[in-house]
Amino acid sequence: MGRLVKHHLFWPLCVLAALLLFNLCYSPDFFTITMHDGHLYGSLIDILNFGSPLILVAIGMTLVVATKGIDLSVGSIVAISGAVACLSISKGPDQNSLVLILISVLLAVGLSLVLGLWNGLLVSVAGIQPIIATLILMVAGRGIAQLVTGGQIITVTSAKYAYIGSGSLATLPFSIFVVILVLLIALLTRRTALGLFIESVGCNPTASLMAGVRAKWVILSVYIFCGLCAGIAGLLLSSNVSSADGNNAGLWYELDAILAVVIGGTSLNGGRYYLTGTVIGALIIQTLTTTIYMIGVPPEITLVVKAFVVLAVCLIQSDSFRAAFAARWKTRHYPAEKEITRHVS
Amino acid sequence: MKKLGKMGAVLALTLTVMMLGACGNNGGGNTAANETGKAAEASGNGGTKTEAKDITLGFSQVGAESGWRSANTKSIQDSAKEAGITLKFSDAQQKQENQIKALRSFIQQKVDVIAFSPVVESGWDTVLKEAKDAGIPVVLTDRAVDSKDTSLYVTFLGSDFVEEGRKAGQWLSEQYKDASEDINIVELQGTTGSAPANDRMSGFAEVIAGNPHLKMIASQSGDFTRAKGKEVMQAFLKANKDIDVLYAHNDDMALGAIQAIEAAGLKPGEDIRIISVDAVKDGMQAASEGKINFIVECNPLLGPQLMQVVQDVVDGKQVEARIVTEESTFTSEQAKEALPNRQY
Numbered sequence: 066m067g068r069l070v071k072h073h074l075f076w077p078l079c080v081l082a083a084l085l086l087f088n089l090c091y092s093p094d095f096f097t098i099t100m101h102d103g104h105l106y107g108s109l110i111d112i113l114n115f116g117s118p119l120i121l122v123a124i125g126m127t128l129v130v131a132t133k134g135i136d137l138s139v140g141s142i143v144a145i146s147g148a149v150a151c152l153s154i155s156k157g158p159d160q161n162s163l164v165l166i167l168i169s170v171l172l173a174v175g176l177s178l179v180l181g182l183w184n185g186l187l188v189s190v191a192g193i194q195p196i197i198a199t200l201i202l203m204v205a206g207r208g209i210a211q212l213v214t215g216g217q218i219i220t221v222t223s224a225k226y227a228y229i230g231s232g233s234l235a236t237l238p239f240s241i242f243v244v245i246l247v248l249l250i251a252l253l254t255r256r257t258a259l260g261l262f263i264e265s266v267g268c269n270p271t272a273s274l275m276a277g278v279r280a281k282w283v284i285l286s287v288y289i290f291c292g293l294c295a296g297i298a299g300l301l302l303s304s305n306v307s308s309a310d311g312n313n314a315g316l317w318y319e320l321d322a323i324l325a326v327v328i329g330g331t332s333l334n335g336g337r338y339y340l341t342g343t344v345i346g347a348l349i350i351q352t353l354t355t356t357i358y359m360i361g362v363p364p365e366i367t368l369v370v371k372a373f374v375v376l377a378v379c380l381i382q383s384d385s386f387r388a389a390f391a392a393r394w395k396t397r398h399y400p401a402e403k404e405i406t407r408h409v410s
Numbered sequence: 411m412k413k414l415g416k417m418g419a420v421l422a423l424t425l426t427v428m429m430l431g432a433c434g435n436n437g438g439g440n441t442a443a444n445e446t447g448k449a450a451e452a453s454g455n456g457g458t459k460t461e462a463k464d465i466t467l468g469f470s471q472v473g474a475e476s477g478w479r480s481a482n483t484k485s486i487q488d489s490a491k492e493a494g495i496t497l498k499f500s501d502a503q504q505k506q507e508n509q510i511k512a513l514r515s516f517i518q519q520k521v522d523v524i525a526f527s528p529v530v531e532s533g534w535d536t537v538l539k540e541a542k543d544a545g546i547p548v549v550l551t552d553r554a555v556d557s558k559d560t561s562l563y564v565t566f567l568g569s570d571f572v573e574e575g576r577k578a579g580q581w582l583s584e585q586y587k588d589a590s591e592d593i594n595i596v597e598l599q600g601t602t603g604s605a606p607a608n609d610r611m612s613g614f615a616e617v618i619a620g621n622p623h624l625k626m627i628a629s630q631s632g633d634f635t636r637a638k639g640k641e642v643m644q645a646f647l648k649a650n651k652d653i654d655v656l657y658a659h660n661d662d663m664a665l666g667a668i669q670a671i672e673a674a675g676l677k678p679g680e681d682i683r684i685i686s687v688d689a690v691k692d693g694m695q696a697a698s699e700g701k702i703n704f705i706v707e708c709n710p711l712l713g714p715q716l717m718q719v720v721q722d723v724v725d726g727k728q729v730e731a732r733i734v735t736e737e738s739t740f741t742s743e744q745a746k747e748a749l750p751n752r753q754y
Contacts, residue, residue: 092648092649095648101673101674101675102675106673106674106675107648108645108648111644111645111648115641115644207503216474216480216483216501217474217477217480218477218480218662220692231669231673302637305640306636306637306640306666307669308636310635310637311474312473312474312503312504313633313635313637314637354641355645358630358641358642358645358646358649359645359648359649361628361630361649364599364602364629364630364631365602365603367602367631
């Protein structure tokens with residue numbers, strides 16, 4: 066039992082379970098999943114489908130945070146990637162041609178790799194602090210996305226492109242498979258020495274360099290990977306609604322992603338990372354959003370409700386808070402209670 | 411030294427990207443403003459007394475959150491060019507603080523008239539007083555402010571959102587006037603706290619209160635965007651088994667909701683009747699296909715009217731305190747007829 070409680074996934078899983086349980090109490094058929102023309106349909110599926118872009122961004126963010134960095138530009142990369150893909154599809158002669166879709170997707174993914182490389186260069190080669198280096202692209206990126214879309218919402222009518230974000234494979238949303246693929250790639254760092262390198266660079270870049278780890282390359286690669294994740298997330302988001310919105314797509318995603326990383330147990334001080342924790346963290350955030358819509362919290366106080374839940378999650382996860390709380394519980398003095406015990410015995 | 415050169419190159423690149431971003435933020439507006447600005451300068455240098463006639467208009471737009479807004483921006487930019495008015499255009503990206511900054515910079519630049527579409531209704535008194543103290547008249551376009559002191563602005567030019575909500579409600583009441591059982595309505599609100607969201611909600615609620623069978627069972631904000639509209643509608647469909655009518659505060663949210671309804675295996679327009687506001691091209695397209703049953707128009711082409719008002723204000727003419735734009739409504743059949751001529 067003690068080992069179970071100490072496990073880094075214990076508290077995040079508890080919170081997720083509590084949220085799901087709350088939903089079950091509120092609407093009994095929350096867990097019901099039915100078949101609808103060949104694909105599964107239900108609230109849980111929705112959470113996975115709508116949560117997948119956030120999970121992707123958060124996975125990339127986890128590796129960056131593990132090197133004691135941070136990437137604020139992910140939201141902008143999401144917007145740019147969606148905008149570029151939709152623009153190139155909408156310009157094509159036949160929106161449903163597979164070649165066009167593939168070229169557009171590759172173009173968007175390639176561009177997000179370049180943007181990730183840009184962040185990585187600023188941080189590793191130029192030695193700018195990550196928060197400032199990525200802030201540049203966060204601000205400029207929105208502008209670039211609007212430049213690409215011309216300030217308009219680009220609508221595409223391609224059924225093949227819509228498949229990426231809202232189609233289903235083997236009864237499950239296609240986006241889930243994309244997430245699983247990326248997660249497996251990210252988990253490879255755990256199977257190879259790369260994970261260790263990332264953590265050592267996060268602990269102490271100079272010491273790692275002395276020990277023979279090419280710190281700059283490690284940092285560069287995590288930012289490129291983070292850019293890639295954000296780019297794919299942008300494709301999922303824009304294809305889900307078959308349109309690109311330079312202004313609103315991925316707005317505040319960087320904050321949600323950082324929150325997911327932290328809820329998952331990864332410290333912003335770097336040196337440790339938990340990918341499965343991050344996935345659960347992102348699922349908690351998406352479940353919370355869905356819950357708020359379902360129970361009909363008035364829109365005016367939605368953010369307050371969210372803030373309270375997030376505060377509670379963070380407090381539950383804090384060791385010192387739990388210790389203080391437990392100490393209080395143990396040393397409580399209730400004179401009447403002691404009286405009763407004495408008389409009964 | 412070699413390292414220094416590398417750093418320099420990176421710095422230069424950074425600056426380029428930042429400048430690119432800055433241009434992007436303002437959309438095409440800046441270039442348009444510059445061009446007309448140059449034209450104005452040229453005529454000013456001519457030495458004639460045309461200088462007094464050159465009008466500079468500072469316009470702060472909400473953002474580019476929907477097709478409607480883009481059409482609105484384009485109309486204002488085009489008609490400013492036509493009227494020979496120098497337009498300083500600024501995009502607030504849906505943030506009030508950006509808009510307040512833009513208004514302050516207009517005051518500093520001493521433009522002749524300031525026009526803006528407020529992102530939210532409240533919190534404008536201070537900056538509007540600054541404009542008043544600087545002697546710059548302010549015109550509100552499209553959205554109102556809730557300021558008690560009406561002397562802070564000259565006029566409010568725009569649609570009557572309460573009336574739009576009422577029109578939507580009236581059509582619905584008409585459709586269900588003989589209903590014997592309860593009709594369940596869900597509502598997708600616009601950005602929380604914005605004037606169109608507040609007014610379209612209250613106008614609609616006011617009318618449907620007259621029919622006891624019309625029941626509003628859920629109402630959430632979809633932020634006027636397609637993605638949010640879809641996400642919220644998915645949750646509505648899960649939480650409520652029996653939805654008869656959807657009332658969306660703009661077309662984009664309705665379009666997102668249509669995707670959610672189709673994913674649930676229902677037929678938009680038949681299983682769930684949809685009422686929407688705006689009548690942008692994508693919305694009209696959906697209406698002509700029968701997916702949206704009723705659209706209340708909200709006309710974005712305010713440009714010509716705005717330029718007229720600006721000219722009148724500068725000339726010192728009396729302007730009415732409230733100018734309403736002309737608007738109509740479309741059923742599916744009417745949308746089919748009107749679609750080919752739709753500009754935006």
